[in-house]
Amino acid sequence: MKRIVFFALASVLLLSAAAASAQNKDRRKSFSSWENYEITTEKVGVDGTKFVKVWGFGKNADAAVMAAKKNAVHACIFRGIPGNATAMATPPICSNPDALSANEDYFTNFFAAGGPYLSYITMTTDGIPSGTDKRKVKGGYKVGIYVQVMYDNLKRKLEADGIVRKLSSGF
Amino acid sequence: MKKALILAASLLLACQITGWSQAKKPVIMVVPSDSWCQRNGFVQTVNQSGTTVTMSDYARAMRENADMRTVVSAMGDFMAKNDFPIQSLEQELKRLQTEDAELSMMTGKKSGGEIEETPLERLRRSAKADIILDMDYEIHRIGPKRQVSFNLQAVDAYSSKIISGNTGVGSDSSAPMTTLLEEAVLSFKDNFLSGLQHHFDDLFANGREISITLLRYDSCPIDFEEEFEVNGQDAELAEIIEAWVADNSKEGRFNTAAKSANRIRFNQVRIPLYGKNLNGRDVAIDAEAFARPLVKMLKKAPYNLVVGSAPKGLGEVWITIGDK
Numbered sequence: 341m342k343r344i345v346f347f348a349l350a351s352v353l354l355l356s357a358a359a360a361s362a363q364n365k366d367r368r369k370s371f372s373s374w375e376n377y378e379i380t381t382e383k384v385g386v387d388g389t390k391f392v393k394v395w396g397f398g399k400n401a402d403a404a405v406m407a408a409k410k411n412a413v414h415a416c417i418f419r420g421i422p423g424n425a426t427a428m429a430t431p432p433i434c435s436n437p438d439a440l441s442a443n444e445d446y447f448t449n450f451f452a453a454g455g456p457y458l459s460y461i462t463m464t465t466d467g468i469p470s471g472t473d474k475r476k477v478k479g480g481y482k483v484g485i486y487v488q489v490m491y492d493n494l495k496r497k498l499e500a501d502g503i504v505r506k507l508s509s510g511f
Numbered sequence: 512m513k514k515a516l517i518l519a520a521s522l523l524l525a526c527q528i529t530g531w532s533q534a535k536k537p538v539i540m541v542v543p544s545d546s547w548c549q550r551n552g553f554v555q556t557v558n559q560s561g562t563t564v565t566m567s568d569y570a571r572a573m574r575e576n577a578d579m580r581t582v583v584s585a586m587g588d589f590m591a592k593n594d595f596p597i598q599s600l601e602q603e604l605k606r607l608q609t610e611d612a613e614l615s616m617m618t619g620k621k622s623g624g625e626i627e628e629t630p631l632e633r634l635r636r637s638a639k640a641d642i643i644l645d646m647d648y649e650i651h652r653i654g655p656k657r658q659v660s661f662n663l664q665a666v667d668a669y670s671s672k673i674i675s676g677n678t679g680v681g682s683d684s685s686a687p688m689t690t691l692l693e694e695a696v697l698s699f700k701d702n703f704l705s706g707l708q709h710h711f712d713d714l715f716a717n718g719r720e721i722s723i724t725l726l727r728y729d730s731c732p733i734d735f736e737e738e739f740e741v742n743g744q745d746a747e748l749a750e751i752i753e754a755w756v757a758d759n760s761k762e763g764r765f766n767t768a769a770k771s772a773n774r775i776r777f778n779q780v781r782i783p784l785y786g787k788n789l790n791g792r793d794v795a796i797d798a799e800a801f802a803r804p805l806v807k808m809l810k811k812a813p814y815n816l817v818v819g820s821a822p823k824g825l826g827e828v829w830i831t832i833g834d835k
Contacts, residue, residue, distance in 0.1 A: 384681075423679075506593070506594065507707060
């Protein structure tokens with residue numbers, strides 16, 4: 341009888357551990373996923389730039405800030421930025437939904453740690469954000485930062501590298 | 512040495528081919544919308560065949576309204592940065608004025624003759640664009656602050672289709688009017704460019720959209736309902752022309768908008784961007800170049816018609832039968 345109770349308890353424990361591990365895996369996946377970040381337009385940026393608030397996840401606040409920067413550039417290229425009451429939405433630079441998979445090597449290098457994407461970001465907040473913009477979540481931090489993306493420069497770079505067509509191409 | 516020569520020759524050939532296969536660049540112009548001109552008093556009344564018509568006075572609007580000039584400059588700036596400079600309405604109107612003055616003064620050195628110009632030719636010399644950026648904005652007062660609401664439409668001048676539409680409201684601020692207008696332009700800039708890019712992508716994938724209008728002068732001995740024998744079958748001239756358009760348009764895409772004894776109009780005709788010139792070279796073509804073989808066909812037997820062809824920009828052509 342004791343043995344049966346012991347086995348039952350052990351299997352319950354094992355099952356719940358496996359479920360928790362799967363949940364953690366899912367969470368970690370969602371942290372690093374391109375599909376899971378929030379970005380909003382703050383106001384109309386100066387010529388050639390976008391002024392946005394973007395969120396990022398990371399094991400620590402520094403990693404979350406870096407992820408947020410990456411997300412801001414990613415949004416400009418692939419997702420577009422939603423508008424607000426006084427600024428129109430910004431369309432993605434790559435209108436082709438398959439652009440990421442079609443140029444996988446290029447973008448892997450572009451978004452690598454310390455990669456070229458960083459030259460298109462200007463932080464408008466110094467240091468690690470605090471208060472409601474820095475939230476402790478299970479498995480790390482969720483951080484919101486205000487950044488200025490050099491949208492026109494980014495577009496020119498992708499045009500020069502042949503990833504997107506120039507407006508005047510073909511004419 | 513031989514290898515170097517072959518390489519140089521092939522490079523030259525490649526450059527030439529690339530050069531020839533460039534599509535014709537559409538002319539883009541920012542034009543104040545009629546409602547903006549009306550609201551701001553830039554209108555003029557013109558007597559047209561006994562009827563008084565109110566028309567927008569663009570020349571005065573561009574001369575006297577600094578705000579509109581700011582908007583046009585800001586738009587011209589970002590379009591130029593995209594290698595797509597827009598044509599200035601103000602300068603084009605000035606050029607036409609100077610051209611008018613010069614034409615009226617020109618006389619032949621020996622004969623003393625004057626430059627001949629029909630009223631129709633004169634009318635066709637007016638300012639034209641292939642894509643019209645119809646700009647409208649309104650300034651609202653919110654207490655001590657001001658806010659700009661804007662509406663920009665990029666309209667294809669021939670199909671009258673809206674290529675890109677942008678409306679929005681700027682932030683309320685006590686900043687100078689120029690700042691608010693520049694902010695409005697920056698707000699819609701990327702969305703507008705994206706709409707334009709989408710239109711150009713469609714143009715390269717599916718061809719240019721044009722209109723062809725065929726008109727009959729009363730001096731023409733036959734009309735478009737006259738029957739001819741083609742491939743052993745009797746068919747009306749209108750049907751024969753329709754078949755030609757179907758055979759030559761891209762994937763047979765066109766629409767017959769009107770068909771009668773005296774007038775045929777085809778719209779949404781998709782034409783390839785490139786064709787061959789007289790020397791067999793690949794060149795960019797427009798509506799007139801596309802319709803040239805049709806004109807030639809109508810001139811030959813069994814039709815033997817006097818045919819005239821008049822382009823109306825890149826995307827529309829009028830073909831007349833019975834006279835030129």
